[in-house]
Amino acid sequence: MPELILHHYGTSPFSEKVRIAFGIKQLAWHSVTIPVIMPKPDLMPLTGGYRKTPVLQIGADIYCDSQVILRELDRRYPTPPLGTGTLAEGFAFWADHPLFSAAVATAFGIMGEHLPDAFFADRATFSGRSLDRSKLKMQAAVMQGPLRAHLGWAEQSLRDGRAFLLGDAPGLADLALYHPVWFVRDRAKSDALADLPLLNAWADRIAAIGHGTRHDMTGSAALAVALAAQPAADIRGVAPNALGLKPGQRVSVTPDDTGRDATIGELVALDQQSVTIRREAPECGLVHVHFPRAGFILMPAA
Numbered sequence: 631m632p633e634l635i636l637h638h639y640g641t642s643p644f645s646e647k648v649r650i651a652f653g654i655k656q657l658a659w660h661s662v663t664i665p666v667i668m669p670k671p672d673l674m675p676l677t678g679g680y681r682k683t684p685v686l687q688i689g690a691d692i693y694c695d696s697q698v699i700l701r702e703l704d705r706r707y708p709t710p711p712l713g714t715g716t717l718a719e720g721f722a723f724w725a726d727h728p729l730f731s732a733a734v735a736t737a738f739g740i741m742g743e744h745l746p747d748a749f750f751a752d753r754a755t756f757s758g759r760s761l762d763r764s765k766l767k768m769q770a771a772v773m774q775g776p777l778r779a780h781l782g783w784a785e786q787s788l789r790d791g792r793a794f795l796l797g798d799a800p801g802l803a804d805l806a807l808y809h810p811v812w813f814v815r816d817r818a819k820s821d822a823l824a825d826l827p828l829l830n831a832w833a834d835r836i837a838a839i840g841h842g843t844r845h846d847m848t849g850s851a852a853l854a855v856a857l858a859a860q861p862a863a864d865i866r867g868v869a870p871n872a873l874g875l876k877p878g879q880r881v882s883v884t885p886d887d888t889g890r891d892a893t894i895g896e897l898v899a900l901d902q903q904s905v906t907i908r909r910e911a912p913e914c915g916l917v918h919v920h921f922p923r924a925g926f927i928l929m930p931a932a
């Protein structure tokens with residue numbers, strides 16, 4: 631069985647989304663705890679610039695963004711399915727963006743005053759806008775209304791007695807809705823959602839799934855795993871595309887929202903849902919880095 635290595639940190643909501651996916655599939659995995667702010671010296675050689683959390687490593691294949699991570703988990707470990715590749719992906723895209731933004735504002739209204747200046751400076755660079763500690767409580771109050779409106783849709787849906795959002799078993803929609811709820815309720819310990827009983831009971835069911843079996847690993851050990859491995863050979867090829875990109879061409883892949891750091895390399899594979907580029911660094915040797923198409927800008931690089 632290939633070794634799953636998750637580069638993450640405990641307080642990261644998007645990492646919690648993936649950790650619960652490990653729990654649903656009852657997977658064993660290696661945990662590399664990465665810094666909460668830059669620099670991330672053991673991660674950058676693997677991703678080539680992408681700084682966000684989490685990143686999944688399987689040998690010399692590096693999966694950036696929870697969207698592509700969950701698809702890869704479904705591909706390699708199909709049972710039980712998470713439901714990637716269905717309209718649940720659209721549900722997750724909504725939860726990961728506007729819902730998550732409202733959750734962050736709400737959570738930071740509580741946690742903000744305890745966070746160090748270095749964290750604020752890092753997240754200002756990350757988000758591309760200035761962050762003012764004195765405005766956090768007001769921003770939280772403003773965004774709590776939209777947050778509760780979004781989550782009210784889930785509360786209403788759960789009234790029919792369903793255990794999980796889109797069926798009898800937990801899947802992608804549950805993972806996606808859970809991580810903003812977890813951030814507000816469990817991490818920030820906010821009472822903003824306390825009066826939504828069905829949502830809270832559902833969140834308790836998701837939490838009870840757990841994280842599978844975790845084994846700790848150091849960042850340097852993970853780099854050594856990549857150095858000793860070759861990227862997986864089952865490459866899909868480069869589909870015809872509007873940019874006219876061809877295999878081997880130098881391209882850049884950049885998140886379109888936050889953490890807009892480009893990863894540059896040679897195009898290896900491209901299809902409707904993902905792009906794979908090849909790059910090399912002395913610390914990890916040759917790696918293939920995989921990104922989703924939705925939420926990323928793919929461009930020819932000079």
Ligand SMILES: N[C@@H](CCC(=O)N[C@@H](CS)C(=O)NCC(=O)O)C(=O)O
Binds near residue numbers: 645666681888
């Ligand atoms: N679209 C990304 C979002 C990842 C994301 O924004 N993660 C946050 C932490 S939960 C992050 O990267 N924060 C800055 C950092 O960790 O350096 C995904 O689905 O994985």
